[in-house]
Structure formats: C-alpha cells, structure tokens
Amino acid sequence: MTGSQGPAFSRRALIGTGLGAGAAALVAVGSGGAQAVEGPSAGTASAPRRAYAFLAAAMDAYPDHGTIRLAQSYTDQAGLFSTAFTYDNALVILACLASRTEDGRSRGMALGDALLYAQAHDPVYDDGRLRQAYNVGPYTFFDGSPQPYGFVRADGTANIGSQFGFTGTAVGDMAWAGIALSALARRTGERRFLTGAVRIGEWIERVGRTEEPLGGYKFGVNAADEKLPPTSTEHNTDLVCLFGRLARLTGDRVWRERRERAEAFVRNMWEPDGGFFYTGTNDGVTINKSPIPEDTQTWTHLALASPAHSRSLDWAATELAVLDTADRRNSTVPAGQSYEGVTFSSAGLLANEDAPIAEFQPKPDRNGVWFEGTAHLALALRDRHAPGDEARARRLIASIERAQDLLGRGQTLGGGAVAEKSGVVSASSPLDTGFGFGYYPYRHAGATAWYLLAAARANPLRA
Incomplete structure (x- = not known):
C-alpha cells in the first residue's frame, strides 16, 4: 500500500469495519493427532486448538450452500456479511497446512x-486472476436487496464481492493465493495447485511488470480492469516468495529473473539511516516516505532473511509499539x-482521536x-x-492469546x-491505519491464521 492517496480497494480497505451446524474444527499443531472440537468444549481446549476451531467455523458457516466454499473473513458484527477475502x-490454507494434521490438509x-x-x-475473465473478495453465503444487503447465493451462483460462476466493490485484483492478494497454492502443490503433489499458482504468476507478470525507474511490479487493477499506478513494497515482498517457489517447483529459470526483479524493488525501499523499509511509490519514480507500515518491516525479513536488513524488526518492535x-480515551x-503489540503504521500513532475513521465508525x-x-512480528x-527475540515473541503471543480468551465475545458467523x-x-x-481505513475488535480469520503460524514457527514467506 502506498499512502493515503492510494487506491481504496486494497485487501485491507474494509468499509464496514458458533461453530456452525456440523462444523468440526482442526486441532493445534503437535503430534497428538486430529480430534474434533465442537461447541462449548472448544473453550477448554488449548489456545491453538480454539483458534483452529474458529477457522473451521468460518469455513462451515453456510452448510446449506454447497461444499465448494471459502472461509468468511470476519464475524457478522463487522458488517461485511459473508465476505471472504482472498x-x-x-492465510487459512497456510495455517491449516501448518497444523500437520489430516484434517488440516483436507481443509x-x-x-x-x-x-x-x-x-x-x-x-467476466478467464485469465488466471482472482478477485479481492467473494461472497460465501446469503444475506440481505443494507439497502434491503437480497443476496441469495453462496460461493457458487446459480449459473455456476463464482460469487464475487460486488456489493462492497471488492471486485478489483491486487498483486499482493494474488501473490498470497499463489503462495498458498504452491504450498498445497508441494505438500500434496497435486498438479492442479501448481497449475493455478503458475496462472497467478503469469497474470502478475503480464499486468504488474513495470519499466519505471524503481522497477518491480505495480499494484494491480481496479474493478474496471484499469491498471493502478502505485508499486507496493509489501506486494513485491510477496512476489519474492511466490516467484522463488515457482522457480523451484517448475524448474523454469524465468521465475528466478522475476523474483530478482521484485527483490530489487524491495531493496530500493530500504532506509539505512533509520533501519526500515518505506511503503513503496505512487509514480514509480519517487519513494513514498509516509506512512511507514509494519508489514514491510516483518514480511521483508520473512521473505529475504537478510542480516543486513533485519534491523527492520527492531524498528517495528520499537517505533510501532503500543499498549492498549x-x-x-477511545479504548474499547x-x-x-491490557494488550501489548504493534499498530499498523506510523500514522496510527498520530491518528485524530476526535473524529471517526470513517462514517458510522467509532473514534x-x-x-x-x-x-x-x-x-x-512475533x-x-x-x-x-x-538474543532476546524469543522472549519478546512469547510476550506478543501471550498478548494475542489473552485477546482470544477475552475479546470479541458474543459474535457470530x-x-x-x-x-x-x-x-x-x-x-x-x-485503530486508524493511516491508509484510509481502520481495524476493529471483530474476530478475524486472517489475524487468527497469523497467530497460528507464529505459534507453529511456520514461515509462509520463505521460498
């Protein structure tokens, strides 16, 4: 993402913001084998088991609407209904695979x-793209219009998230989908997953590649299929992993060149004096120096494992540290x-606490x-x-587990x-991200999946 002037359709641009019948949950990482965790018993299970139970519930929230399904991203209270972000x-796929259970593999x-x-x-398209989000169950929209379908519409097409405008395609979303499919290909040996990942990579190459001075791969397309001008450090970091995996899985050297191109852009965003990465560029020429987001500090380490750039973790842990x-004044x-951790970006620490982030939202x-x-970060x-990293990581994970225990009660899927x-x-x-949208205290499949990856020490970005 490239600053508050950037496109509002990014995967994080949220405009809103029990275990379902028959839902059986995955269990935690470990050697104990899979056991079902259902209903109230989930509350007495370990923290990872309960987190996997939530992901299973998000997958199984609409049992009457087909077996082809995605996981609903947020609980209903977020106001996004059955939206499932790509x-x-x-991330849920990667967390499922990290469980090392048969149920995780199956899900x-x-x-x-x-x-x-x-x-x-x-x-509309048959070119390998995925949309930002899909609907996975029926609901009635705010204007009273019924949305009767699950993930698959009556005509057999995928139910894209048009009610909220989640119909564009961002390179970062595509890269993560490709990373997940490539992980499935490697774990299962099933060729179809590698074929899908390659189609994603080829779409990114066709649509995203830029010859601008800073290089790399651009943001993607909007709902009208118009190319968007920003180039994101986050997205190119994702591509370092995806292209690297495709190089290994296909044996085609062209993916190495593409990986090197994405990595060169990421390294161009490094600020050696401060020890952090900038967010990207809006025009391919000038680096956008504010706000500075957290994920460009952590994902770069996970993807590059570069000792010369690992100070970015210290920057994030120090400069973006918060205690709620x-x-x-506006804490909920x-x-x-109390909870410790990090905020989304440097702008979040300067947010205007006198005004809501968006209309009808809290301050x-x-x-x-x-x-x-x-x-x-953990x-x-x-x-x-x-030295000290494991102790710091454990404190952060403990804060997340305390949040799972105590926050978001009474919510539904x-x-x-x-x-x-x-x-x-x-x-x-x-919280205000500084990029034109906020995050709120709703249970979230993405946050839950990242917690499980951290608990399992499973790095999803290492090629």
Missing part, C-alpha cells in the same frame, strides 16, 4: 480447490485488561493493537532468533454463535 483464505485442499474454482469460473488499556478494552484509539501484525522475531475463546480479533480497539 488474502485471508490464503487446506478444500480452500485451495475453491480458489481454483474462482479462477476458472470468474463471471481500558483507561485510554474492558476494565482491568480510533492511538494505542489499539493490530493483532495480525503483532503475530507476524514470527519474524522467532525466525531471526537474536453466518448467524451462528461462535464458540467463546475461539478466534482472534483484528484489533484490541478501533
């Missing part, structure tokens, strides 16, 4: 097949609770914890393993109750 579902394959279905049954407590944390808390980012610290203490909210309190 990025979130890629990961089911989600991978759903992404392949969307790729092959887009209502109930006595803060219950009395007696932000400058110290709201972004749990998704807190999780990938994972990156564990991956670096410098597809109208069904979510088991208490299952699933991680996206933020401890409303």
